[in-house]
Amino acid sequence: MKGKHRLRSLFGGFVVLVITALVVSQVWASIFDNDGKPLTTLSPRGQYAQTIQNLVSPVFIIAGVILVLVMGAVLYIAFRFRERPDEDEIPAQLHGNTVLEIGWTLAPAAILLVVAVLTVATIADLEAREPDAMKVQVEGQQWWWAFRYDLNDDGVYDDPENDLITATELVIPEDTVVEIYTTGNDVIHSYWIPELNGKKDAVPGMRNFWKIQADEPGVYRGQCTEFCGLSHANMRMLVRALPRAEYNAWLANQLEPAVEPEEGSLAAEGKDVYLNQLCSSCHLIRGVNDEKVADPESGVESLLVSGIAPDLTHFSSRGTFAGSIFNSHYPDKPGATPEEVAACRAGENVAQNCGDPEDEALPGNPANPAYNVDLEDWLRDPTVMKPMAADDGRGMPNLGLGEDQIDALVAYLNSLK
Numbered sequence: 076m077k078g079k080h081r082l083r084s085l086f087g088g089f090v091v092l093v094i095t096a097l098v099v100s101q102v103w104a105s106i107f108d109n110d111g112k113p114l115t116t117l118s119p120r121g122q123y124a125q126t127i128q129n130l131v132s133p134v135f136i137i138a139g140v141i142l143v144l145v146m147g148a149v150l151y152i153a154f155r156f157r158e159r160p161d162e163d164e165i166p167a168q169l170h171g172n173t174v175l176e177i178g179w180t181l182a183p184a185a186i187l188l189v190v191a192v193l194t195v196a197t198i199a200d201l202e203a204r205e206p207d208a209m210k211v212q213v214e215g216q217q218w219w220w221a222f223r224y225d226l227n228d229d230g231v232y233d234d235p236e237n238d239l240i241t242a243t244e245l246v247i248p249e250d251t252v253v254e255i256y257t258t259g260n261d262v263i264h265s266y267w268i269p270e271l272n273g274k275k276d277a278v279p280g281m282r283n284f285w286k287i288q289a290d291e292p293g294v295y296r297g298q299c300t301e302f303c304g305l306s307h308a309n310m311r312m313l314v315r316a317l318p319r320a321e322y323n324a325w326l327a328n329q330l331e332p333a334v335e336p337e338e339g340s341l342a343a344e345g346k347d348v349y350l351n352q353l354c355s356s357c358h359l360i361r362g363v364n365d366e367k368v369a370d371p372e373s374g375v376e377s378l379l380v381s382g383i384a385p386d387l388t389h390f391s392s393r394g395t396f397a398g399s400i401f402n403s404h405y406p407d408k409p410g411a412t413p414e415e416v417a418a419c420r421a422g423e424n425v426a427q428n429c430g431d432p433e434d435e436a437l438p439g440n441p442a443n444p445a446y447n448v449d450l451e452d453w454l455r456d457p458t459v460m461k462p463m464a465a466d467d468g469r470g471m472p473n474l475g476l477g478e479d480q481i482d483a484l485v486a487y488l489n490s491l492k
């Protein structure tokens with residue numbers, strides 16, 4: 076009877092060990108394999124994410140050692156002092172042992188003190204201003220992001236002469252500290268690019284300091300992490316870090332007004348549709364509908380645009396749209412010739428002319444079929460593509476466009492390099 080009992084508990088222990096080993100190996104693998112999982116917080120690709128990692132690792136190790144010690148002691152004691160049928164003695168009691176009582180009060184306090192010092196030091200590092208950083212205001216809107224680059228460093232972010240306003244994708248130079256100031260235009264959002272830093276709330280009426288830096292060129296993804304209404308889950312974010320020279324070229328191009336379509340072309344028709352179908356009451360295309368109108372009473376000049384829709388001046392320089400959940404075109408092949416890029420954008424021989432859609436680092440990765448949506452579908456009815464409360468003035472309404480208008484608009488939007 077006794078032998079059978081021991082066999083059963085041995086077998087039970089073995090099963091528990093195997094299950095534990097399986098779970099630990101799975102968790103371990105998924106934590107450190109970042110492939111295709113850009114939202115893991117444990118794979119830093121910039122100095123601030125690394126700062127956080129430098130706190131997480133020692134705390135994790137301290138907690139792990141304590142876990143093993145405590146669980147080991149529990150298992151040992153449960154086994155060593157288990158009730159035996161032929162013994163009815165109670166083990167020696169330790170209650171009132173002063174040395175032990177003081178020891179197990181002071182030891183955890185000391186450990187927590189170490190963790191507290193490390194944590195406060197990390198917070199101070201992350202909150203420190205960087206004198207030479209470039210500065211961008213990051214503004215959450217239902218359900219996309221607007222960016223204002225303070226190019227002349229005067230602390231003013233909405234001066235169209237000296238600041239750049241873009242949307243959807245935050246483009247930064249590699250290996251450069253970027254100070255960001257988060258704010259919200261409607262409700263509270265939260266900006267979070269886990270590979271570059273932690274989260275920062277974007278609160279209406281406030282400007283919260285944060286900063287990011289990417290060691291390597293690449294695409295870094297994130298997700299709004301403060302519930303912000305109907306399409307909160309569809310409010311992604313994307314940072315594109317470029318080599319310095321490419322960034323400078325990107326910036327020079329962004330500062331230009333929109334490309335004027337060739338007279339008589341389909342794109343030129345699209346521009347007319349843009350101006351005539353209400354698009355221009357919400358969206359801004361610099362050089363097209365950025366004329367200001369003076370208020371007859373106060374004389375204050377302002378734009379005729381609502382400002383609550385993404386800037387489309389260089390729409391086609393971005394790879395994603397609508398809160399980075401859809402791709403506007405196939406990704407460019409690295410080192411592609413202009414002919415290949417043009418052919419790729421036109422959808423000709425995609426396999427040869429476009430980049431590998433599985434490559435996460437490429438703009439507008441259409442690897443996920445759910446996201447590989449045509450711009451046409453968006454214009455046909457955006458409310459089907461993304462839940463929005465357009466009747467309530469949130470998001471983009473269905474404008475009931477005809478197919479000819481959609482074709483022309485797509486040609487125009489794709490020409491806005």
Ligand SMILES: [Cu+2]
Pocket residue numbers: 215216218263264265299300301302303307310
């Ligand atoms: Cu949001």
